[in-house]
Amino acid sequence: MAALTSLFKMVNIPNKGRALIAAQDLKAGQTIITESPLLLFSASPLFSPSPSPYCHHCFRTLPPSQTFSCPSCSNYIFCSQKCLSISLNSSHSSWTCQTLSHLQNPASPLSEKSSQLQVQARLIVAAYNLAIHTPSNLETLLSLHSVPNYDKSDAIFGPANFIHSLISPFCPPHMNFSPELAAKVIAIERANSFSLMEPYSPNGPQRSIKAYGIYPITTIFNHDCIPNACRFDYVEKDEHNTDIVIRLIKDVDAGSEICISYQRINKDYSTRKRILMEDFGFVCECDRCKIEANWNEGENKDSDLPHKIFLSKFVCDKVNCSGTLAPLPPKDGEKCNVLECNFCGNLKVDSTT
Secondary structure (H helix, E strand, O other), X not given: OEEOOOOEEEEEEOOOEEEEEEOOOEOOOOEEEEEOOOEEEEOOOOOOOOOOOEOOOOOOEOOOOOOEEOOOOOOOEEOOHHHHHHHHOOOOOHHHHXXXXXXXXXXXXXXXXXXXXXXXXXXXXHHXXXXXXXXXXXXXXXXXXOOOOHHHOHHHHHHHHHHHHHHHHHOOHHHOOOHHXXXXXXXXXXXXXXXXXXXXXXXXXXXXXXXXXXXXXXHHOEEOOOOOEEEEEOOOOOOOOOOXXXXXXXXXXXXXXXXXXXXXXXXOHHHHHHHHHHHHOOOOOOHHHHHHOOOOOOOOOOOOOHHHHHHHHHEOOOOOOOOEEEEOOOEOOEOOOEEEEOOOOOEEEOOOO
16 A cells, blocks of 8 residues: 555555545645646647647647747747746756657658557657666656567567667667557557547637646546546646646545546446547456446436436536536535536536535
């Protein structure tokens, strides 16, 4: 059993694995963790038809006026001198700049490959850069769980071999990078990454992904289709904007597991089942799934079922949203009756409290 904060601790649950449980009674709306990413990389393909409108460090929307370019290449733009300086000493190091410039050469074999493979190349470069500059962070990354049986998956080893072959001429010889390492990184990212999303628009289209981040503590939270916590990110704010925030939806008693949902909670059973298997490699056996597994396709049972009541209260009804609502943090120990959507940011007064 590991103590992570005074609010929750890690345990192993039989037939489930690692889990985070409340170390004390916790209140709805309470923020239980704010975590910075261990690894962060752009979701934009290397050969995107248009330049990214986001800063390549903080992923805020670039200002319409002054921006700052990498002094060694023209492909990477930053929203401020601060973001540029930080990035040149971390995520966009001279090694990263050289390697990405090579991969983005018009003659690169990647130019005709899928967008997914191009984004995976960004991932591998980011992970190798992490190993070069902060080896202990790579060790933390490699300690995370991965998708099951990835070492037998051609869908992972094929891209890993191909990408590593393009990057290896630029790798420092003493680092011992390998296709096996690249494959493990891809498998870990698939099981652990969170998406940083574009700003919400009520008029559509659906929000696209700006970047992917890996948060080593937050990724331990298990999934439940009726979660008692949810994630927030505030990518457009000024400071620490790539941090992830986990806030409680409901009160959680000491000793109870804290769970988030790995997808939007309003999806039907067959869709949830498919996404969880394809993206995370498991079948959910939460109470909601056990009930809905016995329904006929498209059937919508009684509204007085506990999970139906939960969905009616905590799913945002704004157009083009369906995010999850959670109370704002308590004030002076008292619960707040204002709910915030983790998708569109809408605030709504909870009339049931």
